[in-house]
Structure formats: C-alpha cells, structure tokens
Amino acid sequence: MSALSQTHALRQLIETDATWRLLRAANAPVIAALLSEHLGGESRRLATAELYERIDHDLDALRGHGFDLPQNAQGYCAEWRKSGFLTRRADEDTRGETFELAAGALGAIRFLEQLAAPRQTVTESRLASIGVQLGQLAIDTDPDVTRRLEQLHAQRDRIDAQIERIHAGDVETLDPARALERVRDILAQAEEIPSDFARVRAEFENLNRDLRARIVESDDTQRTVLDEVFRGVDLIAESDEGRSFAGFSALVLDPAVGSAFDDDVARVLAGDFAADLTPAQRQFLRRFIGTLKDHSGEIHEVITAFARGLRRYVQSQDYQRDRVLRSLLRGALATGVAASAHTKPYQPTTLHLELSAVALRSVGAVRLHDPAELDATAPIVEHVAGTADLAALRALARETEIDFAELIDNVNTVLTELDVCTVREVLERHPASQGVASVVGLLTLAAHQGTIPGGVETVRWQGSDQAARAADIPIYRFTGRLL
Template structure:
C-alpha cells in the first residue's frame, strides 16, 4: 500500500510540475518572467496590443541589462518579440483579436503563477481569525444549502434572527457601533486581498474553457461525421447557449447573478473607497492599498473578459455554421494532408528534390500591341448664347429659374432702401413667381440688407395661374441705383 500511495503521490507531483503554471515558476528565467508580466499586465490592463508588448518588454530587458549583473540576474536573449512568442508557445500568453487589434492576454496558468508569486512574496501567510471565519461561514452556508429537514432549517434561521435582534437592541440602547480594533480589521482586509487574488485566474480559466469549447465545436463540424441537419441543429443550440456548455461556464453564470449587477459593482466600489478612508487603512502598505482599491475594477474586468469570450465563441460558431461546406472542407483537408506528406518526404537526409530552375509560363494568347487614340478628333462646338436659343415651348422657359436680368432692372428703379415684401407685391406678374422671390432675396443679400423683427407675407404667382403664400422675416434691402449712378 505504501508503494502504491507513494507512486500515486509522485505521479500527481509530476503532473503538477508539467503544467505551465509551475513550469513558469520553476524555470531558469522565472524571476524575470514574473517581473515582466507584472509590469505589462495590471488590474486595469488585462490585454496589451502585441506591438506595444514587444516594445515595452524590450525596454524592460534593456533596463535590466544596463543595471549590471550584481544580483545574478538571468535575462533571456533575443528581442522582445522573440521572448513573447516563446511565452505564447509555453502557454503563458494568449493571442487574440479585440476590436480588430491583435493583443496578448495572460493565460490562466500565468495568472495563477503570478498569484502564487505575489502571495508568497507579499509576506508571511497567517492563519488569521478572519480566514478561519471565512472557512467556517462557507461550511455553514454549504450545510444550510444542503439541509433538507425544514425543522432544523427553521431552528437555525430563528437562532440567526435572535442574534441579529440582540445586536440591533444593543446598538439602539448604547448608540455606538463598536467596530473591531485596527489589528482585526487589518486581518479582514488581508483576507479580502487573498480572496481577490484568486479571482483573475478563475475568470481567465472560464474564458479559456469557452475558447476550448469553441474549437471543439468547429472541429466536430468540420469532420462532418453526422448528417448536416443534425450537426446544424445541435451546434446552433450550443452557439445560442454557449455559457451552459461547460462546467466552468455554468459556475460563472451562477456567479454572474451575484456580481454582474452594475448597482452591486457600484456599491462594491463605494465600500472599498470608504474602507480606504478608515483609520486602520494606514496599516496597509501602498501596494496593498492600491490592490484593495482595484478589487472592484478587477471583478468588472473579469466579467467583461468572460462575456467577451462568450460573444466571440458564439460569433465563430455561428459563422462556421453559416459557411459550412463539407465538400470544400474535405478538399482543403486532403490538400493539407498531401502537403504535409510531401514535406515529410523531403525531411530525410537522402531525399532528392529537383530544384525549380524556372517558373512555368502561362499561355495568355495574343495581346493587343496598340491602343486607340483617346483624344477626340476635334474640339467641341462652342456653346450657343442664350439670347439665340429658340424655345420650342415658351411654357418651359416660364418654369425655369429666376429672371435675374428683369429683377435687376426692377430693383434699379426702386428707392435706395425698400421693403422687399412690398417690392415683390408690385413686381410684374411674369416675374412674381416663387423662384423670382428667391432671386430677389439673393440680389438683396448681394447689395446689402437689414433684417427686421417682423414677419412679412407675400403671394407668388405660378406660370399656370396658381398662387402660393410665403412668410419670412422682414427685410429692408438696398437697390443698385446708387451704384449705377456712380
């Protein structure tokens, strides 16, 4: 039995150390990796554009190299781009597209490794009253949730109510809240930080499970192992309800009912702000204060990360279902297999490959060697002056634009200043059309006008004999008579 237990324990340890989490913490460059990821990714910066990450990581590496090797610093070789690509290969970074920008995000393994590193380097772990009470409260809540005996459930609820009533009576009688002392409040705050550090890894793990489910759905759809109709019905349903397709997604859906309410997030932010203003908060160091202040934002970003992964998975699955073509997918798979087989054939040392000495020529037939002259053979005829045009139908000219020549002649015969509406009323009928009112306003604007506070109304006469009334702000215009005299 001892041997079997030892072998099982050793197998579990080997499996644990083979995960990217412990691989990150146990590697040769572990201190550098933890420091760099901590700088690149913060509670308010869950994703970093790839180009920015490469540049910032290169600056960190240059700064550490310039600082010397006094502390036996181990910094990987290569550029920031090379190091980031290696981290993606090792499973510490994840590439994805957010708002049409390619970004890096921490994987769940990297988040968990940073959490372990931060918890270990943040001071000793204390078995505090707060942490034990959290455990006891969780066990008690679990016991209450699993209780099926109504009598025992009622007895426990009555006991809780009696304690609350006693506390209410004590506060009402004494008029004092009697908060805990600063040391106990500090323990409570450290317990809150301990719980908050576990959230990012949980959120990232849910998002990655959704991505894995998405890849599984697309792979099954491409295999076309079942009738197309059956595949479409099943996976369209999974696309509509993707959050219920994994155990992690179902757990997050339950948590979302608690923390997904914007009012609850706002209340959490206000509570944290109030805690930081309490006297006991001075016992926290600057990093703990910043971490406590960012708890609300960390929860909000975690929820956004999972919901974004859900939307992305639904979009990809729906797009695959809409564009699914079994014949085309099978052809692509066959082509890829042929390419891979050909590459394997070239990989041996004794393989003979005929070089390509020239590219094949395509037969295009006879191409035209000349083009026609795009210049016109002669210049177009000059435009005919309007006075020489003979209109077939005079009614057509009557429905045209303003008659500026007649309007200018009419305005020149008026006083130096005149009321535009009164002038329009006395204009000849042939020039009292609606378009001529616009032309008269244009001439008034050109020669100078003054707008009054009143409203003027005029009646315009159309060529077919119908009339139309117009209202506009009163205008005192100037004629061109004075300019003509000059």
C-alpha cells in the same frame, strides 16, 4: 492514488503545465519580474509594439547589472508565447495584436509573490468566513423543513440580540489589528480574480475547439451538435461553464450589489486602521467592482464571438470541407503506415515539386511607379531652433490637458473643512480655472475614487469666452483624500 501513479501524473503536469514551466525556467526571476511589471498590474493587455519597447528598455538596464540576456524583447516574447506564458490576440480596434498574461503565468507570478511576502494562513477572519459560508450551505441544502426553520430562527435570535445590545448602548467594534487582518485577507482573495478570469477565458477557448472537433469528427449517425446548432441552440452559453459565468456576471452587474459594495468600501477606508494600507491597496478596493465589470464584459464578448463563429461555421457548410480534408489526411496516414513496411522514409522519389518564390497577389494591387512623385518642387525652408520658454510651455500644456494635480489639491483642501463633499461644493470654493475642462476632470476623479449616492446637482463655471455656464450632473461624493 499510489506513489507510482501520482509520480507519473506530476511528471506529465511538469511537462505540460505553464506554471511549472515558468517556475523552473533558467531566467524565471527575469521573466516573472518583467511580465508582472508590465502585464500584472492595472494594464492587463498591451499592444505588441508597446510591450516590445518597454521590455527592451528593461533588458538594457538588466544587462547593465550583469544579466546575460542575448535576445531582444521580440525574441523573448515569441519564446514566452510558445511556452504558454503569454497569449497573443487580435485587436479589432487597432487592427493589430496585443499580448496578455496566460493563466499559467498569472498563477506562477502570484505563487512567487506569496513566497516573497508570505501571508499568515491561520487567521480569525479566514476561519470566520469559512464558518459563515459553511453554515449558509448547510441551511440551503437541508431538505428537512423543521431543522431548516430551527437554524433560521436561531439566526434571527442572534440578530435580534445584537440589535437589542446596540439599542442598549453596548456597541463593540473590532480593534484595529483584527480589522486590518480582515481587510488584508479580503485583498488576498480578491487578487486571485485576474487568474480566475484568465482560466475562464481559456476554458471557453477549449470548449469552442472541442465543439468544432466534435462537429468535424461526427458522422451522419452522430448529429447531436449539428442539430442543436441548426436549431439555434447557443452551445457556448448553455454549457456548464456558460451557465456558471452567467450567474457570476448577473451578480457583478447588479446595480444594488455595486452600490452596496462601494458604500462598504468607503466606510472601511474611512476607518483609522485603513491608514496602514498602501495606496495601491486602497485604490484596488475602490476599483474592484469596476475591474470585475470590465473583465466580465470581455468574457461576454468572447462568448458571443465564439457562439457566432460556431453558428457561421455550421450554416456556411465549412465543416463539410474540413471533414473531407480530415478523411484525406487519414487516408494518407493509413497509406504511409502500409508503405513503411517496405519503403524507408529517406528513400529518394521521382516526384519533383516546384515551389513558388514569388508572393501571389491580385493585379489590382499592383501600383505603377511614377517618377514625378519624387520631384521636390517646393523650396526647402530652414527653421532655426530657438530657446524654449517655460511659461509658454506651461500655458500650452494647460490649454491641451486637464490639470489633474490642481483638481486633486482642490478636493483635498475642501475635505480638510468637510467630511464629504460633492463636485458642486468643490467648484464653489475653487472656481474652474480651465472652464469646462476642470468640470470634466472633477467628474473623472469622482467616477474613479468617489461614490454615487443618487440625485442631481447643478454646477456652474465660466467659459473661456467669460460667459457664465451651468449644467446638471449626477451627484458624486468625495469621501476620502484623493491619490
């Protein structure tokens, strides 16, 4: 590519790419900081009202420090959505709308984070990872059976030699500095996953629009897409993007892979070198597989919704209406081009169009005004505010919420005596002070920060009616201090 063609390509990229647009925005630091704080962490999606409230609070603090930010949160979010930094979607659960970061904004935020805290790019772990993947690719793609067997035998000999050294007592482990380097390199690669999921979702949205456009624009002699939809072919899932994501999802949802990953994370975090990791990094590793499963489930829902919508669009014959509308629009444009030779755009016309200023609605939606509804028949009762009792408020809080702070202290206390412990062992040493709520709280902590080795154990507690109760639960193990 010549310098001229590359310049034109980059110029078009600057004008169309959201990542470039955010990086060269006038308030780029403010935009990146606000979006990263509220949508770049564990909360990847927020309701519009909640995001407006949070950003308005931050805008007040920024204005107090001299930043010129004349608009409110709603105005800025509308501007950021138009610029491609935010994606607004309908929420079927609340019948409202939500905001999430677009792929371009995620890429810009990750780029700025790397500038603020640059990572060492030339590392032993990265080179070793590339070498392992390259060697495996060479084996898997080599059609020569003899050479492929030689490579596999060489791998086996190296593994056998390592096993013999371990049997002989020659055990070598990585020093803490190299181990910490590898963990951080793994974290750097894992942090790119949210951006990848956002790009995957954008690719499926573009594919859905492209298929609909092909249906509308195709004529009777080009019925490939229509015929496949009528035959029940899922064009979304059968596309290159769909097949690629299906392979990734199958690997993520494999129970063996998830269990092995959890065990590996537990062993890594138990090492002395892991003490140099931040609590956020440790928690990110523990929840990594669960996060992948959540994102994978969202993409599956998107694929299913697009496939159903495309099939309904074809089977309901709605595409015929869009074809007629497209034909009329093209005819009007052609007529306008012909008329432009002798008619100016600003020439007055005799056409008079009455625009309605009244919203159209069904007669059944009209509600008659009843003055009796405004009558205050009940006497007004005055309630005098009293002084709050701290002990009563604490007791009320314990009745309505699980005391996670107490449960975390109980688990960490038991871990000072034992290397690992289960939910039953915690309850034996620290009885459930809140009854079944304490049991539920321990199970919640174990599901997020523990491991599942398999099996069933019996836990016992005393209910609020002082009756002894028991239940069989899956075995969860706490292998490290809770955060």
